[in-house]
Amino acid sequence: MVGTRDTASVLAARADARAQGANVSDWMPYLPAATSPFAPHGVDPSTLVWAETVAPGGYTHKVVARGTRLRLEDVTGDACAHVLVFNALEPWERLNVADTQKIPWQAYLGVGHPLLSGEGRVLATVVADTSARHDAFCGTSSDEWNVVKYGDAAPQGPSPSGRAQFTLAGVKHGLTPRDLPPSVSFFQGVRVEDDGALAWQGSAGPGTYVDLVAEMPLIVLVANVPHPLDPRTDYVVGPLRVHAWRTAPSSPADEHYGASPERERAYLNTTDYLEARGL
Amino acid sequence: MSTDTVDEIRTTVPVGAVYAPGSRLDWSEALVPGDVVLDERVAPNAPWSAVVRAGDVLTIVDVGGNQSADCLMFNAHDPSERYSVPDTLAWQGNAYVREGTVLRSGLGHPLMTVVGNEIDRQDTIGGACSKESNTLRYGHHTAYQHGCRENFLAEASRHGLTSRDLVSNLNWFMNVPVEADGALGIVDGLSAPGRRVAIRADMDVLVIVSNCPQMNNPCNEFNPTPLRMIVTRSEDTDR
Numbered sequence: 351m352v353g354t355r356d357t358a359s360v361l362a363a364r365a366d367a368r369a370q371g372a373n374v375s376d377w378m379p380y381l382p383a384a385t386s387p388f389a390p391h392g393v394d395p396s397t398l399v400w401a402e403t404v405a406p407g408g409y410t411h412k413v414v415a416r417g418t419r420l421r422l423e424d425v426t427g428d429a430c431a432h433v434l435v436f437n438a439l440e441p442w443e444r445l446n447v448a449d450t451q452k453i454p455w456q457a458y459l460g461v462g463h464p465l466l467s468g469e470g471r472v473l474a475t476v477v478a479d480t481s482a483r484h485d486a487f488c489g490t491s492s493d494e495w496n497v498v499k500y501g502d503a504a505p506q507g508p509s510p511s512g513r514a515q516f517t518l519a520g521v522k523h524g525l526t527p528r529d530l531p532p533s534v535s536f537f538q539g540v541r542v543e544d545d546g547a548l549a550w551q552g553s554a555g556p557g558t559y560v561d562l563v564a565e566m567p568l569i570v571l572v573a574n575v576p577h578p579l580d581p582r583t584d585y586v587v588g589p590l591r592v593h594a595w596r597t598a599p600s601s602p603a604d605e606h607y608g609a610s611p612e613r614e615r616a617y618l619n620t621t622d623y624l625e626a627r628g629l
Numbered sequence: 630m631s632t633d634t635v636d637e638i639r640t641t642v643p644v645g646a647v648y649a650p651g652s653r654l655d656w657s658e659a660l661v662p663g664d665v666v667l668d669e670r671v672a673p674n675a676p677w678s679a680v681v682r683a684g685d686v687l688t689i690v691d692v693g694g695n696q697s698a699d700c701l702m703f704n705a706h707d708p709s710e711r712y713s714v715p716d717t718l719a720w721q722g723n724a725y726v727r728e729g730t731v732l733r734s735g736l737g738h739p740l741m742t743v744v745g746n747e748i749d750r751q752d753t754i755g756g757a758c759s760k761e762s763n764t765l766r767y768g769h770h771t772a773y774q775h776g777c778r779e780n781f782l783a784e785a786s787r788h789g790l791t792s793r794d795l796v797s798n799l800n801w802f803m804n805v806p807v808e809a810d811g812a813l814g815i816v817d818g819l820s821a822p823g824r825r826v827a828i829r830a831d832m833d834v835l836v837i838v839s840n841c842p843q844m845n846n847p848c849n850e851f852n853p854t855p856l857r858m859i860v861t862r863s864e865d866t867d868r
Contacts, residue, residue: 446797447797448756451754452754452805452814452815456813457812468762468795470759470762487715487719487724488715490715492713492735494737495719495720526709528709531797532715544809545723546750546807547722547723548722578715578719579719611768612766613765615768619761619765
């Protein structure tokens with residue numbers, strides 16, 4: 351006996367373990383995804399392929415099919431979803447933040463913004479955004495940064511770094527630190543002032559969401575850690591809700607597809623690549 | 630086979646970027662005092678790399694003016710540690726690179742520090758050009774053209790590195806403003822022939838540079854010119 355729990359024998363320990371299966375926590379995956387208690391309004395639950403609440407300081411990861419729509423929701427207004435995406439077929443093709451800003455001639459992420467790889471193709475597209483507070487300049491936190499700011503950066507500690515969580519998430523898909531490029535983050539905005547100063551905007555409040563559509567099979571890595579420029583000295587980050595469901599990739603019928611000549615050619619390159627592979 | 634130097638051949642390869650005859654070139658000299666331990670000229674369109682020892686200073690001369698020198702840096706002893714744009718920007722709280730900017734790795738460690746700079750600001754947002762991204766930016770008719778990513782990949786491969794090791798880079802002498810509404814793009818440069826930047830290695834650093842061959846935007850003033858790379862060592866950093 352340990353306290354009131356009988357775990358003295360294997361059978362008793364097994365019964366004790368199994369009795370825990372119905373427990374719930376505030377941060378957990380919901381399986382099957384169709385059973386999510388937080389399924390997005392207007393989405394047929396039977397189309398859900400991923401449903402999860404990511405803990406503050408936690409991370410998640412998944413390989414998703416082309417045409418998957420991924421919703422990230424900032425439940426409390428304190429989430430910060432740091433995101434990396436990779437071509438699941440050839441993961442050395444991955445998010446390229448410089449091209450993602452330069453090619454659309456726009457530094458700030460918003461509806462219709464493509465997340466581009468370094469191969470001239472679209473990995474994913476931002477197709478909905480009720481927050482408009484995002485950042486593609488500052489990346490995520492390093493161990494060095496979190497040790498200076500919070501005194502600790504270990505994944506199991508009180509103030510994990512985003513890079514530490516990306517490292518763990520990536521390893522689960524065969525990726526190593528060499529495979530981790532600069533990332534983007536959602537829900538905590540940064541703006542560039544005239545002299546180049548990076549000005550903190552913070553969040554748009556609780557309940558906002560961002561939807562991404564996968565334009566090819568993707569490895570998605572998400573770290574939910576404070577933005578590096580978060581001015582609070584405490585490590586404050588809220589839960590992050592993740593849902594994904596089957597839809598269609600972007601097509602010429604979508605307004606963003608032909609919104610600029612650069613973007614249209616990026617989608618053409620993506621389709622060209624996938625069709626040659628038989629996808 | 631003759632061993633005579635073939636000084637001119639006929640080629641059917643499309644002509645790459647070349648600078649106009651009569652372009653003003655100023656080869657200048659090192660921006661900081663010290664013994665010159667390396668002094669090399671980089672032809673237009675070509676890659677370059679060297680290991681710069683901790684404490685040594687690399688001067689890059691913009692010989693023809695407004696010639697983008699795309700630049701990546703790696704810890705010479707463990708290249709999985711490499712330059713990180715977001716870490717560099719977040720630590721200094723500013724989107725532009727100027728004198729005093731510490732160029733940091735993805736681990737947050739100083740790789741190099743800008744110790745001299747003769748133009749208003751340097752860019753690290755605009756990334757590198759590539760054959761692939763040229764098809765988006767200018768059209769598929771540019772796909773055959775050379776690009777900085779080609780230079781990075783070719784030079785990186787000499788050091789055992791691959792596309793997995795390429796990340797967002799620095800562009801010495803390139804001008805990429807971010808406007809109030811987030812509009813961002815490569816515009817006319819702020820440099821001139823002979824202007825220099827000097828960066829001190831804070832650890833032993835492998836520096837890879839692409840002398841940008843882009844001919845479809847003003848990053849080279851549509852006139853790709855040479856670069857001069859000078860590494861100097863001062864007495865008090867001798868070891």
